[in-house]
Amino acid sequence: MNKNVILVYASAPGYPHGIIDPVEDIARCVSSWGCCLHVDACLGGFILPFIDDSQVEGMKKPKYGFEIPAVTSMSIDTHKYGCAHKGSSVVLYRSRSIRKFQYTAVTSWTGGMYISPSQPGSRSGALIAQTWAALNYFGYDGYAKMAKSIIKASLLLRKRISNIPQLELIGKDVTMIVAWKSADKDIDIYVVNDLLTDMGWHLSVLHSPPALHYCITSANVDSIELLVNDLLNVVTCAKSGKRNSKNSKAPIYGMANKMSNTGIVDDLLKDIQDSIDQA
Protein backbone atom coordinates (compact mmCIF):
# COMPACT_ATOMS: atom_id res chain seq x y z
CA MET A 1 0.00 0.00 0.00
CA ASN A 2 1.26 3.48 -0.80
CA LYS A 3 -0.28 6.89 -1.48
CA ASN A 4 -1.02 5.98 -5.10
CA VAL A 5 -3.50 3.27 -4.11
CA ILE A 6 -7.07 4.51 -4.55
CA LEU A 7 -8.88 1.18 -4.45
CA VAL A 8 -8.41 -2.36 -3.19
CA TYR A 9 -10.60 -5.18 -4.37
CA ALA A 10 -11.56 -8.55 -2.95
CA SER A 11 -13.42 -11.47 -4.52
CA ALA A 12 -16.51 -13.19 -3.15
CA PRO A 13 -15.61 -15.71 -4.50
CA GLY A 14 -12.82 -15.66 -7.12
CA TYR A 15 -13.50 -17.70 -10.24
CA PRO A 16 -10.46 -20.03 -10.25
CA HIS A 17 -10.86 -21.72 -6.85
CA GLY A 18 -14.16 -20.44 -5.45
CA ILE A 19 -12.29 -18.91 -2.51
CA ILE A 20 -14.00 -16.04 -0.67
CA ASP A 21 -11.40 -13.45 0.26
CA PRO A 22 -11.34 -12.42 3.94
CA VAL A 23 -13.16 -9.15 3.24
CA GLU A 24 -13.48 -8.19 6.92
CA ASP A 25 -9.72 -8.49 7.45
CA ILE A 26 -8.99 -6.60 4.24
CA ALA A 27 -11.51 -3.94 5.32
CA ARG A 28 -9.56 -3.35 8.54
CA CYS A 29 -6.39 -2.56 6.55
CA VAL A 30 -8.26 -0.45 4.02
CA SER A 31 -10.10 1.58 6.70
CA SER A 32 -6.88 2.70 8.28
CA TRP A 33 -5.67 3.72 4.84
CA GLY A 34 -8.82 5.53 3.82
CA CYS A 35 -9.16 4.24 0.23
CA CYS A 36 -12.06 2.50 -1.53
CA LEU A 37 -12.79 -1.22 -1.22
CA HIS A 38 -14.53 -2.97 -4.10
CA VAL A 39 -16.01 -6.42 -3.63
CA ASP A 40 -16.23 -8.52 -6.77
CA ALA A 41 -19.33 -10.62 -6.16
CA CYS A 42 -19.85 -11.09 -9.92
CA LEU A 43 -20.00 -14.85 -9.46
CA GLY A 44 -21.27 -15.03 -5.89
CA GLY A 45 -23.86 -12.26 -5.85
CA PHE A 46 -26.82 -14.47 -6.66
CA ILE A 47 -25.63 -17.49 -4.64
CA LEU A 48 -23.90 -16.42 -1.41
CA PRO A 49 -26.79 -14.33 -0.03
CA PHE A 50 -29.15 -17.25 -0.57
CA ILE A 51 -27.03 -19.94 1.11
CA ASP A 52 -28.78 -21.47 4.06
CA ASP A 53 -26.17 -21.67 6.86
CA SER A 54 -27.80 -24.74 8.32
CA GLN A 55 -27.06 -26.64 5.10
CA VAL A 56 -23.32 -26.53 5.63
CA GLU A 57 -22.12 -28.09 8.86
CA GLY A 58 -19.92 -25.73 10.81
CA MET A 59 -20.24 -23.02 8.20
CA LYS A 60 -20.88 -19.47 9.24
CA LYS A 61 -21.56 -17.34 6.21
CA PRO A 62 -18.66 -14.91 5.92
CA LYS A 63 -19.43 -11.19 5.74
CA TYR A 64 -18.42 -9.78 2.39
CA GLY A 65 -20.79 -6.95 1.43
CA PHE A 66 -22.11 -3.54 2.43
CA GLU A 67 -22.64 -4.76 6.01
CA ILE A 68 -18.90 -4.02 6.27
CA PRO A 69 -18.63 -0.22 6.46
CA ALA A 70 -15.34 -0.04 4.50
CA VAL A 71 -16.91 -1.64 1.40
CA THR A 72 -17.57 1.18 -1.06
CA SER A 73 -18.73 -0.73 -4.14
CA MET A 74 -19.78 -4.19 -5.30
CA SER A 75 -20.27 -5.89 -8.65
CA ILE A 76 -22.84 -8.63 -9.18
CA ASP A 77 -23.37 -10.35 -12.50
CA THR A 78 -27.01 -10.74 -13.42
CA HIS A 79 -25.70 -12.57 -16.49
CA LYS A 80 -24.36 -15.44 -14.39
CA TYR A 81 -26.42 -16.86 -11.53
CA GLY A 82 -29.01 -14.12 -12.05
CA CYS A 83 -29.84 -16.16 -15.21
CA ALA A 84 -30.10 -13.10 -17.45
CA HIS A 85 -28.38 -12.68 -20.82
CA LYS A 86 -24.73 -11.75 -21.19
CA GLY A 87 -24.19 -8.03 -21.40
CA SER A 88 -26.09 -7.19 -18.24
CA SER A 89 -24.44 -6.73 -14.88
CA VAL A 90 -24.75 -4.56 -11.77
CA VAL A 91 -22.36 -2.20 -10.00
CA LEU A 92 -23.57 -0.99 -6.63
CA TYR A 93 -22.07 2.04 -4.91
CA ARG A 94 -22.07 2.94 -1.24
CA SER A 95 -23.09 6.51 -2.06
CA ARG A 96 -24.21 8.78 -4.87
CA SER A 97 -21.02 10.80 -4.52
CA ILE A 98 -18.93 7.73 -5.41
CA ARG A 99 -21.30 6.78 -8.23
CA LYS A 100 -20.71 10.14 -9.88
CA PHE A 101 -17.16 9.09 -10.78
CA GLN A 102 -18.64 6.51 -13.16
CA TYR A 103 -20.53 9.09 -15.21
CA THR A 104 -19.13 10.38 -18.48
CA ALA A 105 -19.92 14.03 -19.19
CA VAL A 106 -18.69 15.82 -22.31
CA THR A 107 -19.37 19.55 -22.36
CA SER A 108 -17.20 20.70 -25.27
CA TRP A 109 -18.69 18.48 -27.99
CA THR A 110 -20.13 20.32 -31.01
CA GLY A 111 -23.16 18.02 -30.87
CA GLY A 112 -24.25 19.50 -27.56
CA MET A 113 -23.98 18.49 -23.93
CA TYR A 114 -23.44 14.76 -23.46
CA ILE A 115 -23.98 12.79 -20.27
CA SER A 116 -23.97 9.01 -19.95
CA PRO A 117 -24.14 6.93 -16.76
CA SER A 118 -21.16 4.85 -17.89
CA GLN A 119 -18.30 4.78 -20.39
CA PRO A 120 -19.52 2.25 -22.95
CA GLY A 121 -22.10 4.60 -24.51
CA SER A 122 -25.33 3.29 -26.03
CA ARG A 123 -26.69 0.17 -24.37
CA SER A 124 -29.58 -2.07 -25.30
CA GLY A 125 -32.88 -1.47 -23.52
CA ALA A 126 -33.85 -5.03 -24.47
CA LEU A 127 -31.13 -6.34 -22.15
CA ILE A 128 -32.53 -4.35 -19.25
CA ALA A 129 -36.05 -5.63 -19.96
CA GLN A 130 -34.80 -9.19 -20.24
CA THR A 131 -32.83 -8.91 -16.99
CA TRP A 132 -35.87 -7.46 -15.23
CA ALA A 133 -37.92 -10.39 -16.53
CA ALA A 134 -35.34 -12.93 -15.26
CA LEU A 135 -35.28 -11.33 -11.79
CA ASN A 136 -39.05 -11.43 -11.58
CA TYR A 137 -39.34 -14.92 -13.00
CA PHE A 138 -36.97 -16.43 -10.40
CA GLY A 139 -37.68 -14.10 -7.50
CA TYR A 140 -36.15 -14.54 -4.04
CA ASP A 141 -37.51 -18.06 -3.65
CA GLY A 142 -36.27 -19.15 -7.07
CA TYR A 143 -32.72 -17.99 -6.37
CA ALA A 144 -32.81 -19.52 -2.88
CA LYS A 145 -33.88 -22.88 -4.34
CA MET A 146 -31.13 -22.71 -6.94
CA ALA A 147 -28.47 -21.84 -4.33
CA LYS A 148 -29.61 -24.71 -2.14
CA SER A 149 -29.29 -27.33 -4.86
CA ILE A 150 -25.93 -25.96 -6.02
CA ILE A 151 -24.50 -26.00 -2.49
CA LYS A 152 -25.83 -29.52 -1.96
CA ALA A 153 -24.02 -30.66 -5.13
CA SER A 154 -20.88 -28.77 -4.13
CA LEU A 155 -20.81 -30.45 -0.71
CA LEU A 156 -21.21 -33.85 -2.35
CA LEU A 157 -18.40 -33.25 -4.86
CA ARG A 158 -16.08 -31.91 -2.13
CA LYS A 159 -16.76 -34.97 0.01
CA ARG A 160 -16.16 -37.39 -2.85
CA ILE A 161 -12.93 -35.72 -3.96
CA SER A 162 -11.60 -35.58 -0.41
CA ASN A 163 -11.96 -39.37 -0.43
CA ILE A 164 -9.73 -39.77 -3.51
CA PRO A 165 -6.18 -39.97 -2.10
CA GLN A 166 -4.56 -38.98 -5.42
CA LEU A 167 -6.40 -35.65 -5.46
CA GLU A 168 -6.49 -32.66 -3.13
CA LEU A 169 -9.14 -29.97 -2.83
CA ILE A 170 -8.05 -26.34 -3.09
CA GLY A 171 -9.76 -23.90 -0.72
CA LYS A 172 -12.19 -24.50 2.12
CA ASP A 173 -15.16 -22.35 1.12
CA VAL A 174 -18.30 -24.11 -0.04
CA THR A 175 -19.36 -22.27 -3.18
CA MET A 176 -20.38 -23.12 -6.74
CA ILE A 177 -16.75 -23.79 -7.67
CA VAL A 178 -14.92 -26.95 -6.60
CA ALA A 179 -11.19 -26.96 -7.46
CA TRP A 180 -8.64 -29.71 -7.01
CA LYS A 181 -5.05 -30.55 -7.82
CA SER A 182 -3.01 -33.73 -7.98
CA ALA A 183 -1.68 -35.04 -4.69
CA ASP A 184 0.37 -37.74 -6.43
CA LYS A 185 3.61 -36.81 -8.22
CA ASP A 186 2.94 -39.49 -10.85
CA ILE A 187 -0.38 -37.95 -11.87
CA ASP A 188 -0.37 -34.96 -14.20
CA ILE A 189 -3.67 -33.17 -13.59
CA TYR A 190 -3.66 -31.95 -17.20
CA VAL A 191 -3.60 -35.57 -18.39
CA VAL A 192 -6.58 -36.17 -16.10
CA ASN A 193 -8.27 -33.25 -17.88
CA ASP A 194 -7.47 -34.67 -21.35
CA LEU A 195 -8.96 -38.03 -20.44
CA LEU A 196 -12.07 -36.40 -18.95
CA THR A 197 -12.41 -34.26 -22.10
CA ASP A 198 -12.40 -37.46 -24.17
CA MET A 199 -15.35 -38.63 -22.08
CA GLY A 200 -17.29 -35.46 -22.86
CA TRP A 201 -16.55 -33.39 -19.74
CA HIS A 202 -15.62 -29.76 -19.99
CA LEU A 203 -13.69 -28.59 -16.93
CA SER A 204 -11.75 -25.39 -16.41
CA VAL A 205 -7.99 -25.71 -16.46
CA LEU A 206 -6.08 -23.67 -13.86
CA HIS A 207 -2.42 -22.88 -13.36
CA SER A 208 -0.13 -21.92 -10.50
CA PRO A 209 -0.71 -24.51 -9.19
CA PRO A 210 -1.86 -26.82 -12.02
CA ALA A 211 -5.43 -27.74 -11.14
CA LEU A 212 -8.96 -28.26 -12.46
CA HIS A 213 -12.27 -26.88 -11.38
CA TYR A 214 -15.89 -27.77 -11.86
CA CYS A 215 -18.38 -24.94 -11.86
CA ILE A 216 -21.74 -26.15 -10.59
CA THR A 217 -24.89 -24.70 -12.13
CA SER A 218 -28.53 -25.75 -12.23
CA ALA A 219 -27.71 -27.54 -15.49
CA ASN A 220 -25.21 -29.95 -13.94
CA VAL A 221 -26.25 -30.37 -10.26
CA ASP A 222 -27.32 -33.94 -10.96
CA SER A 223 -24.05 -34.95 -12.63
CA ILE A 224 -21.80 -35.14 -9.55
CA GLU A 225 -21.78 -38.94 -9.09
CA LEU A 226 -21.22 -39.42 -12.83
CA LEU A 227 -18.28 -37.01 -12.74
CA VAL A 228 -16.75 -38.67 -9.68
CA ASN A 229 -17.06 -42.14 -11.27
CA ASP A 230 -15.28 -40.94 -14.42
CA LEU A 231 -12.73 -39.05 -12.35
CA LEU A 232 -11.89 -42.20 -10.37
CA ASN A 233 -11.37 -44.18 -13.62
CA VAL A 234 -9.32 -41.46 -15.20
CA VAL A 235 -7.06 -41.02 -12.17
CA THR A 236 -6.23 -44.72 -12.34
CA CYS A 237 -5.46 -44.47 -16.09
CA ALA A 238 -3.35 -41.34 -15.64
CA LYS A 239 -1.37 -43.06 -12.88
CA SER A 240 -0.66 -46.16 -14.97
CA GLY A 241 0.71 -43.92 -17.73
CA LYS A 242 -2.17 -44.68 -20.07
CA ARG A 243 -2.18 -41.33 -21.81
CA ASN A 244 -3.64 -42.17 -25.19
CA SER A 245 -5.96 -39.21 -25.17
CA LYS A 246 -7.54 -38.39 -28.53
CA ASN A 247 -6.96 -34.70 -28.19
CA SER A 248 -4.07 -34.11 -25.85
CA LYS A 249 -3.64 -30.57 -24.59
CA ALA A 250 -1.66 -31.52 -21.46
CA PRO A 251 1.75 -30.70 -23.01
CA ILE A 252 0.54 -27.23 -24.03
CA TYR A 253 -0.86 -26.44 -20.57
CA GLY A 254 2.24 -27.90 -18.95
CA MET A 255 4.51 -25.75 -21.14
CA ALA A 256 2.54 -22.53 -20.56
CA ASN A 257 2.71 -23.21 -16.84
CA LYS A 258 6.49 -23.49 -16.89
CA MET A 259 7.28 -20.53 -19.14
CA SER A 260 8.63 -17.64 -17.16
CA ASN A 261 8.36 -15.17 -20.04
CA THR A 262 4.65 -14.41 -19.99
CA GLY A 263 5.16 -12.09 -22.98
CA ILE A 264 5.71 -15.10 -25.24
CA VAL A 265 2.51 -16.74 -24.02
CA ASP A 266 0.69 -13.43 -24.49
CA ASP A 267 1.88 -13.24 -28.16
CA LEU A 268 0.97 -16.88 -28.68
CA LEU A 269 -2.58 -16.31 -27.41
CA LYS A 270 -3.01 -13.30 -29.73
CA ASP A 271 -1.78 -15.36 -32.72
CA ILE A 272 -4.29 -18.07 -31.85
CA GLN A 273 -7.05 -15.44 -31.69
CA ASP A 274 -5.99 -14.16 -35.13
CA SER A 275 -6.04 -17.65 -36.58
CA ILE A 276 -9.58 -18.20 -35.24
CA ASP A 277 -10.72 -15.00 -36.97
CA GLN A 278 -9.26 -16.17 -40.28
CA ALA A 279 -10.81 -19.61 -40.08
Ligand SMILES: *Cc1c(COP(=O)(O)O)cnc(C)c1O
Ligand atom coordinates in the same frame (compact mmCIF):
# COMPACT_ATOMS: atom_id res chain seq x y z
C1 LIG B 1 -17.54 -13.16 -14.53
C2 LIG B 1 -16.73 -12.51 -13.51
C3 LIG B 1 -16.38 -11.17 -13.62
C4 LIG B 1 -16.80 -10.25 -14.74
O1 LIG B 1 -16.98 -10.85 -15.94
P1 LIG B 1 -18.00 -10.26 -17.02
O2 LIG B 1 -18.37 -11.46 -17.81
O3 LIG B 1 -17.22 -9.26 -17.77
O4 LIG B 1 -19.15 -9.69 -16.29
C5 LIG B 1 -15.63 -10.63 -12.61
N1 LIG B 1 -15.26 -11.36 -11.55
C6 LIG B 1 -15.59 -12.64 -11.39
C7 LIG B 1 -15.17 -13.38 -10.15
C8 LIG B 1 -16.34 -13.27 -12.36
O5 LIG B 1 -16.69 -14.56 -12.21
